[in-house]
Amino acid sequence: MASAEEANGNGSAPTPEDRRLLELSQRYAEEADKRRREDGLAQFERLQESGSARLRALAQDPWADHAALNARRAVPDGATHKFVILGAGYGGLLFAVRLLAAGVARGPDDILLVDAAGGFGGTWYWNRYPGLRCDIESYSYMPLLEETGYMPASKYATGAELRAHADRIAARWRLQDRALFRANATAARWDDAAQRWTVDVTEGRGPEGQSRALKLHARYLLLAPGIITSPHVPRIPGLASFAGPLFHTARWDYAVTGGSETAAVLPGLEGKRVGVLGTGATTIQVVPRLASSAKELYVFQRTPSAVSWRGHRATDPEEWRTKIASKPGWQRERMLNLDLFLTNAAKEGQENMVADGWTEMPAYSAIIGSPSHGIIEPTPDKIAAHVARLYKLDLAHTEAVRARTESIVQNPETAAKLKAWYPTWCKRPCFSDEYLQAFNLPNVHLVDTDGRGVEAATERGLVVAGQEYPLDVLVLSTGYVTPRIGDGSPAARTGIGIHGRHGTSLDDKWQRQGASTLHGVCSHGFPNLFFAPMGQSSQAANNILTLEVASEHVVHCIRVAEARAGAGAVVEVTSAAEEAWALEIAKHAAWFAGVAGCTPGYITSEGEGWTQPTDQREMMKQARGANLSGGMESYIKVLQEYWAEGSLKGMDVTPATAGMDGRNLRFPTSEEH
């Protein structure tokens, strides 16, 4: 925004609000500039691939029960499965449950879930840090609550409860023995003659065991690799030389801290100087626990999170029975109700079922879309007016969050440094009634780096602005590799090479032409491959809503294909259909222009993903990777119309000519494997 006239989006004389908006947009730009770096995403390294053996080791699984897993019946090398699902988190489980419900999987034996983890749960398997809870309320977030009849203990479930729920789902649908754990998938290749996928997998057997390489064959390959799975760390010079214990929050080291996920105090930190690096959504949950345990806690901040109120409480069984879970279909209705508020689509008088901080930020629609607006034309003036509208929509909320910070944090200097100077949609919004309060404790110290980040690490601690902060323990709360790596290719997101017909690489396809899918879930040249979507679809703030809708769609496609062409049908989107969908999506891209001014971080791929390309081809590539500007409601509408039409329009469906073993058309049972 160059002027106060522009701030009001209509060119009329500026009001005090317009002036404030102008001030804010200038401040936001200044703050973003401080954080922009030439090296973009390269300022981080994936823990698993670190050049330092010490940092690499931090990615290892601390939780797997190797003795129990080694005692399980081995999954045979070279066996063929009807469905292989990569990822055994909520996404993978939802795929499995929907396949079973639709009858395309005749039973659990038709399915094999594969995960690098030692158990079900994905995010909730890996993350066990103290204070961990879902940030979307559990009644909307925990999948399949109606089907399992489970009542969450509280409005925001703990990590342990979320993990137990994944086990509950696996048990309810008899999937416990249909998972290959500790198994890293490294490549997948379509075999046109055998009409099946071959997935290369390395199965770990624990520190004493010899890992095992095996090939899994699958008629259908489904990817549910998650959106933030792979922990990364900033390339801070000397990080690995820190002499004390250090670990990433995604692999919490209770041997160092003592205590547990739910304990209020971590006895191992008594008398210790603890540093926590990073101030994203995880840190907001962790800091209160560290503050009550450490002698001194240093919180190293590059960009503050915007922290709203939480209002956490135990579930009232009466309210649950009579209000929340009172009728069939309540959970989807609740998810969509939350989505209405987040997409700025709630009408006057609309009941607010969730009624938490999420429902107070309609400007979050900047990154998830809104059904209340049409398509934004991609002209500079229309885009500027749209962004100005979003800033205006965001104003009351961001000002309230900054005022809240000021009212809670007693030291005005600290309060000023904890204020977020970017629009709500630029960083995962946070909610806590304990985080900001922790900075009033005498043992908690904010080390603000004014956007520059930590300069170096030494044997003794971290260095900021030339000053060394001595530490005994260092907690790396530094986040995850963005799912937008590799231009958002599902293969890059899964960390594997995927080769379809004629050996075509999925990553190469994305790099060459940008996202190319129908409805975000399948791509031409990659028959019988389906994936949880990232682009060309819709991403709700509640990731489970996205995963539910996508799994229903994928299973619909397989069910209709099999009804038409028999079991094991080969289904593949046509090139024309995916191009038409990509062009449709590109029309929606201008909606997301508000992200361009964001402070670098996860959402902007550290500023790389949203720079304005000057080259036409690059611009088109970027536009194709967008989502529907109408948000989840419009995605569901598109899918429902597609389902009602019933013919799998834009998909080629052919009967299987080769069977599961590549020779006949019979699917073997698990006993025969």
Ligand SMILES: Cc1cc2nc3c(=O)[nH]c(=O)nc-3n(C[C@H](O)[C@H](O)[C@H](O)COP(=O)(O)OP(=O)(O)OC[C@H]3O[C@@H](n4cnc5c(N)ncnc54)[C@H](O)[C@@H]3O)c2cc1C
């Ligand atoms: C700390 C934290 C808190 C979160 N809180 C929320 C929240 O409150 N609300 C919300 O909507 N979202 C939240 N998220 C996002 C969360 O990841 C999703 O909500 C959800 O759990 C995704 O489920 P998923 O099954 O798709 O992916 P994940 O849970 O990430 O599971 C993916 C699994 O795939 C496996 N995998 C990936 N690649 C391979 C491979 N090549 N070989 C073998 N295995 C592989 C991984 O090991 C992992 O276990 C949070 C994320 C984190 C990290």
